Amino acid sequence: MTTTELTPNSSTPSASASTPAPVTDVPAVVDETARLLTEHYVFPDVAEQLAALLRRRLAEGAYDVESAEELGGLVTADLQSVNGDLHLYLKYHPEQVPQGQGEAAEAAMRRDFDASLGGVPRVQLLEGGTALLELAPFLFPLPWSAEPLSAALTLVARADALILDLRGNRGGDPDTVAFVCSYLLDERTHLNTMYARVGDRYDQSWSLPHVPGARFGSTKPVHVLTGPRTFSAAEELAYDLQQLGRATVVGESTRGGAHPREGWTVHPNLEAAIPVGRSINPVSETNWEGTGVLPDVPCPAPDALDRALALIRG
Template structure:
């Protein structure tokens, strides 16, 4: 379906500004962006014919102050529900149904080294627990494991904790989310029990990353790297550490606004703006071969 022409930008900008001012984790940045978007609207910068172009222009302005890639106006080709959060769920359900639940590849390589691809995202845990649990249980028999996150664009922090639970031996503090009000935080821990068998916390573990790897996929690599559990191989990731929520502001547009910030218990910081830095830096296209070689060398020591 095509979006309507002669799009009235003012209602979209007004609602986006209202939501950002009310919910963005950094209130001072929200106030600065309010002024920027209001000024750009008055100047006619958003006088465009379609929603996709408006989304591109507004997103560039929203990200112009602090580079927060989760703060954006997202275009949806098909009309989306006005219910809060529904736009994102509708858009990712098709990906879930066509990717074996987010685990499209599990392969045993030479030397008892398994590679498990998690893509295109870490889907909501109530969807993904069964397929991910099955894949991780099967991978538990490998001598070493390579988790491929090179094409993973993010997802659910609860799913990050679920995956980590298969790769550790005991319940472990992974991350803490600090919410906008400054008075409330929420810790993320691996689970004390998992359905199926664990790969565990001692066998060699490698995480493959690229400059596409984003958000919750970055958290998965970062959490395990900071714990000293995994070796990250590949390219620095995109650098998005702020959990966000989505609001429909037009039948084809969703404002996604970070409502908290992540703090790792080991580093005391996160990967926002910098990305996850690999332990072994190489081109993403070469990272699987590199990790496989590292795993074989370690297994034969």
């Protein structure tokens, strides 16, 4: 299960200059998206409403377009019109994506992994023994990211204070959230519970009893920087630490997506992203869906680093 956010219908600069991929069988794409909704969306009643909406809009001719990119935008607007779920969309990929569940998201994420040094683009020692650790653009799947994250977190373990910059992080893997939290906690701790519609089950997420390398630990100050781009699994990381009283969140409210999604390829260039669960925090007994993670110290996101440093200095 992944909470990855890939901004709907965005494209790379090179792709934006090319001709958008055509879509020749719009009814098949819409019908398959509606079917997946009714089978998998975490809120079955909303799924029925949305499936009916898509089919009605199809019959009205609202989707009479020739490009897959335009279709993705139109369908996404309708999918998000009922309850504003930002994890629910029909994403256009400029490059063709593999068939199957989750393949499109994985293919897109692999292109970002190496370019961001495994999701750790910045590790820096700042004034007064404070370490800055930027995690972006995603919290990549743990099998990929454990090595770079362990190296970075072990390095900052020697610092007197830690600033965790999530302002540019758009989501990722819940297992990676637990992995990062494990370096900031001394005891095994319940972080989150995920309700999954399929199987009607509740899966708990806990910090790890052992980690590779050295822990930063639970006693030194941690500040988490957030902004309007912080989304999904990055929000969970900020929220988990905030609700545990382990970190002070500094910056702006986050985007507000607490429903983990899966993706299905419904066209060579289109991926239907459908939330299949919802997060339940063990402390608040709710989540950040719709509201975002509210900062403890509000300030404009570009000023959050300076504000956090001022708080650490006292």
